[in-house]
Amino acid sequence: MRLGSDHVRVRVPATSANLGPGFDALGLAVAHYDEVEVKALGSAEVTVEVTGEGAGELPTGEDHLVVRAIRAALDEVGAPQVGLHLTCVNRIPHGRGMGSSAAAVVAGVLAARMLVAEPQALSDTVAFRLASAFEGHPDNAAPAILGGATVAWTAPDGPHATALPVHPGVTPVVLVPPHACSTRTARGVLPAMVPHADAAHTAGRAALLVQALCHRPELLLAATEDRLHQSYRAQVMPGTAELVRALREAGQAAVVSGAGPSVLVLEDATSGDAGARGRAALLGPVAPDGTTPSGWRVLTPGIATRGALAERL
Template sequence: MRLGSDHVRVRVPATSANLGPGFDSLGLALAHHDEIEVRALGSTQVVVEVTGEGADDLPAGEDHLVVRAIRAALDHVGAPQVGLHLVCHNAIPHGRGMGSSASAVVAGILAARLLIGDPDALDDHTALQIANAFEGHPDNAAPALLGGVTVAWTDDQGARASVLPVHPEVVPLVLVPVERCATRTARGVLPATVPHADAAWTAGRAALLVQALCHRPDLLLPATGDRLHQDYRAGVMATTVELVRGLRAAGEAAVVSGAGPSVLVLTTVSTIGRAEAAVAELLGPSGPDGTTRSGWRVLRPGIARTGARAVRV
């Protein structure tokens, strides 16, 4: 496989996974994007420039996640490895349950797609397989790649995903704390088994959530109930779980965003004012930059109806 381009740009959305009961399967693309510019170099040099989120602590060489994803994708199709110059403008918060790592992986794979001479060799199915090998589960990578709300699963064909026809009234709010929580920490507190009654109860809510997202937004509150993972995480993100409980008590469909500690509120065009009032009641009013007195940042990103996009420059 030869290279067909030496300069591409990628725009990739943030994501929120689980959505309450859809543990490791449901995910939502958020219109809050990272933008990455990739140049192939004639040398073996790797240069990574980062502005925005993670600028002070991300690796600047081969260990950078976008670089690793490009390498994996080029290897997958048998394309030659090259030197790389990356310029990353990061808006997705890191360690907050908004899919920053999956978005970086997807960005690298799509950059490789346009660097090679035959982009079809890295079609969406192949891209999802490569991303899943990095992530271990496809619930974040699928919406980052495909956009909208996705249901993802694995079978003998590997990782697979389908995009749901989300009701146009559905609107997300994301509440982002100052604190971070590593995904491995949040997953590490989950039990190996749960009571059968809790599993059955949550499976019913996951099925109802598909109906609520696609056809009946008025059912979002009961549909986002969960007994599989959120309460177990209270020990490592007590403030997050307390906020979710407070918002749900106020009638809002709040869930832990991904592995947390951000909170996702699924509301509608007609009820977003009520949801914002409930957030302000619990966190205090937000200033011009969206930050509340308690330090939480309120984002109103909308749903990214399309996933990551790459263009040759």
């Protein structure tokens, strides 16, 4: 397949996976975006310019995750490999459980979609499969591509996902700590087996969470109870665990965002500003830029009802 464009732009939302009991299955896209511009070059040169999150720390050549995803997607459809110049504006915090790696992979795959002459060859189904392969699980890739809330699962024929119609009264708030924790570390403390009672409890809450997200926001606190992974992760993110505990005791549907250490609060709009007052009591007053005296940052981005967007320039 030949290339059909040499200059494209992609915008990808941040995502929060698990949502408490929906481990490796449920996810939510939030309106906090990374943007990537990609230019195909006539030479073999690869350069990556990064501003924002990860600037000065991320690879600036072939090892950059967006570049690797572009390469994989071009190979998938038999398109030629080319030199690349990337300009990345990163707003999604890294190592905080907000899907930054999934966003990078999705950005690369969708950039390749717009570069090739037949974009339909990299359909959402193909893009989702490629992104899930990079991630190892589909819970972040699904909302990044589809937007909104999603349920993802893996079958013998590969990963699948479906979108959920989120109730308009559900509002996400993300509390971002000043420190990072790698997904590998957060997954490394999970046990190979859990008690049957904990698994049964969590399965029931995950089912209830779908009802709460779609129709009954007043059930969010009960629906986000988890016994499968969050308590085990407390040892590597004690500050996160304490904040989740305190928020839940105050009546807020707080969970670890993805693998952490950020905290996601799913607010019911009918609660008014009680949630904001409770968070301010724990973290200190929130400045206009979202920072607090405790070092945690408060993001109120809203739900990204549409997933990643790509266009030719």
